Amino acid sequence: MLDQDMSRRALLKGGGAALAGLGAIQVSGPAHAFPGEPGEEVIPWLDQPPPAPYPNPLEWEKLDSYYTPADDFFVVSHYQANPVANPAAWRLGIDGLVRWPQTLTLDDVKARQRREVTFTLECSGNHGFPFVTGAVGNARWAGTPLASLLQRAGVRRQASEVVFWGADSGPADIRDNVGIIKRFPADPPAPGPDTLDLTITEPFARSMSLDEAMDEQNLLCYEMNGAPLPPEHGRPLRLIAPGWYGVANVKWLTRIEVTDQRFAGRFMARDYVTIRQRTPDALSWSFSTVNHTRLKSAPAKVTRRRNRYSIMGVAWGAPISEVEVQIDDGRWMTARLDRQSSWKDGGFAWRFWTLEWGKAAPGVHTIRSRAYDGDGNRQPPPDDAYLASRLTFWENNGQITRKVKLN
Numbered sequence: 001m002l003d004q005d006m007s008r009r010a011l012l013k014g015g016g017a018a019l020a021g022l023g024a025i026q027v028s029g030p031a032h033a034f035p036g037e038p039g040e041e042v043i044p045w046l047d048q049p050p051p052a053p054y055p056n057p058l059e060w061e062k063l064d065s066y067y068t069p070a071d072d073f074f075v076v077s078h079y080q081a082n083p084v085a086n087p088a089a090w091r092l093g094i095d096g097l098v099r100w101p102q103t104l105t106l107d108d109v110k111a112r113q114r115r116e117v118t119f120t121l122e123c124s125g126n127h128g129f130p131f132v133t134g135a136v137g138n139a140r141w142a143g144t145p146l147a148s149l150l151q152r153a154g155v156r157r158q159a160s161e162v163v164f165w166g167a168d169s170g171p172a173d174i175r176d177n178v179g180i181i182k183r184f185p186a187d188p189p190a191p192g193p194d195t196l197d198l199t200i201t202e203p204f205a206r207s208m209s210l211d212e213a214m215d216e217q218n219l220l221c222y223e224m225n226g227a228p229l230p231p232e233h234g235r236p237l238r239l240i241a242p243g244w245y246g247v248a249n250v251k252w253l254t255r256i257e258v259t260d261q262r263f264a265g266r267f268m269a270r271d272y273v274t275i276r277q278r279t280p281d282a283l284s285w286s287f288s289t290v291n292h293t294r295l296k297s298a299p300a301k302v303t304r305r306r307n308r309y310s311i312m313g314v315a316w317g318a319p320i321s322e323v324e325v326q327i328d329d330g331r332w333m334t335a336r337l338d339r340q341s342s343w344k345d346g347g348f349a350w351r352f353w354t355l356e357w358g359k360a361a362p363g364v365h366t367i368r369s370r371a372y373d374g375d376g377n378r379q380p381p382p383d384d385a386y387l388a389s390r391l392t393f394w395e396n397n398g399q400i401t402r403k404v405k406l407n
């Protein structure tokens, strides 16, 4: 049977043989949620982002596949690109406040219950920096539920937190901490109080509360789109935490540590921290670690066919109930949500949408979209007070405006 996640692009890459078989096959999944029609032409956006500093940014105008092929899926790796060079030697430890600490091989993990989730992974920096606009993709992830493994390890009563450690690590400059008391023996003697700084090697790690970790959605994932997890996406095992921003989805997992302490490593407490000014007098601030995904949408591309224009886009971050589109300063119009792309998606996957624009006047136009979730929440406008109060660029789910020029 035709693999459901085979994109039109993958089919085209695969050449005529794959295409020839298509007509006879009933495609039951959302494989062709964004069908390109014959004679359809994509109008490139006028506002092109600067080059992305990470591999495989989503190229919005080329988006045609509900499942993002692994080879085209954005990669954000803060340290090494492939820290588990030999998956056969890899082990997963489960330790800390557990009665029965575990050491598991990949086969041990695979022998357990297998489950799949379709989840749109987005870096919380997406649409924060001007050069990060393609750090989002959708995949079918398969693995084993985390909760039952934790249960089997016998979580102790006093446990409150679960830390997920990656195999990758890098230098961390500990400067902004006057409490430093310890230096390595090899370090030169501290010249004085002005140079209280220390560099350590810190592994990538993120944590969740025990309650959050026990969410039945969380998977220890070894497959992406039906194939083994590629090295750059966390081979052999990563956490997939549906509904959380990318950073929570720890790649190259080596250790799951159950503790009774809040964990305040770099990616919880220094990086990926949203800092907000809560009152105009600048005396009240909030500091929160990047958390769950937020309701969001974006126009993906404008196409022309026989002199009629369509706008296609995507919405994600929450279960989507509606998407509206505004052209120039016109009234907001309801887009058609692609039904197929919600198929079995469980609410963690993006939805494609289309708005028939029809005949349009030549010249430059702006296009903006906004999504609604099932609770009636609306994606905030770019000048939203909450968004504007942030000092940091993380977790920006403000409405996105793009520009096209029509001839």
Ligand SMILES: Nc1nc2c(c(=O)[nH]1)N[C@H]1C(S)=C(S)[C@@H](COP(=O)(O)O)O[C@H]1N2
Pocket (backbone or CB within 6 Å): 073, 074, 075, 076, 077, 078, 079, 121, 122, 123, 124, 165, 166, 167, 168, 204, 232, 233, 234, 245, 246, 247, 248, 249, 250, 251, 252, 253
């Ligand atoms: N071990 C480890 N896990 C990690 C990261 C990392 O640098 N190391 N990056 C995180 C961030 S910030 C994001 S956005 C996602 C990106 O996942 P991807 O590279 O598979 O798209 O992985 C997360 N998991």
Ligand SMILES: [Mo]
Pocket (backbone or CB within 6 Å): 076, 122, 123, 124, 125, 246, 247
């Ligand atoms: Mo990220």
